[in-house]
Amino acid sequence: GVRHEPTSKIVLDLERLYDEVSEDLAYVARYARAIQQQRGDYNGRVLSIRADDLRALAIVYDASPSGLIERLTEHGVLVADPRAFFAS
Ligand code: C2E
Numbered sequence: 001g002v003r004h005e006p007t008s009k010i011v012l013d014l015e016r017l018y019d020e021v022s023e024d025l026a027y028v029a030r031y032a033r034a035i036q037q038q039r040g041d042y043n044g045r046v047l048s049i050r051a052d053d054l055r056a057l058a059i060v061y062d063a064s065p066s067g068l069i070e071r072l073t074e075h076g077v078l079v080a081d082p083r084a085f086f087a088s
């Protein structure tokens, strides 16, 4: 069958993502805005995204899903634990 890379829930820090001036994450930011629109989810500080959408985005970046996660981590736009994020 198809092999899937193990993935935990992908949660984006929207404030950091939208403040990020680097061109590197321009597509991720555009995608996140589109998902917010589709969900009508405008007031969140974070956004959980589908594993499927991460896979599609990774193709745009010519990376593997885990490669893109690494890149997002380097830019500091991933939230490891949203509940801890709100507690702090
Ligand atoms: P849909 O895929 O037919 O999903 C309909 C509703 O089912 C969604 O309404 C949401 O309430 C729920 N739903 C579907 N999948 C999930 C899930 O994995 N987790 C949770 N918590 N709920 C889920 P919603 O959020 O208003 O979205 C409306 C439509 O917008 C969706 O219809 C889909 O076509 C699109 N959409 C929303 N978010 C995403 C996304 O992250 N990626 C993609 N590809 N499409 C999205």
Ligand code: C2E
Residues within 6 Å of the ligand: 011, 041, 043, 044, 045, 046, 047, 048, 049, 081, 082, 083, 086
């Ligand atoms: P919250 O909205 O109070 O949700 C608390 C927990 O309830 C979530 O923890 C999750 O385990 C569950 N939960 C809430 N809504 C759904 C849902 O639609 N589907 C499922 N399956 N579970 C749900 P989690 O995921 O660790 O999120 C913690 C907090 O992070 C959330 O608190 C919310 O404030 C925020 N958050 C996470 N993802 C999103 C997002 O895509 N949009 C927004 N606006 N906030 C998010």
Ligand code: C2E
Residues within 6 Å of the ligand: 009, 010, 039, 048, 049, 050, 051, 052
């Ligand atoms: P979650 O709500 O905790 O859902 C976890 C996983 O359960 C999803 O991973 C998906 O594989 C499955 N799932 C939950 N609800 C549905 C559903 O209505 N239809 C289908 N086909 N599968 C469902 P996934 O797709 O990687 O999504 C990760 C997280 O992204 C979700 O966690 C949720 O927080 C968010 N999300 C994804 N799609 C939507 C959506 O359409 N609307 C909203 N509001 N949130 C979404």
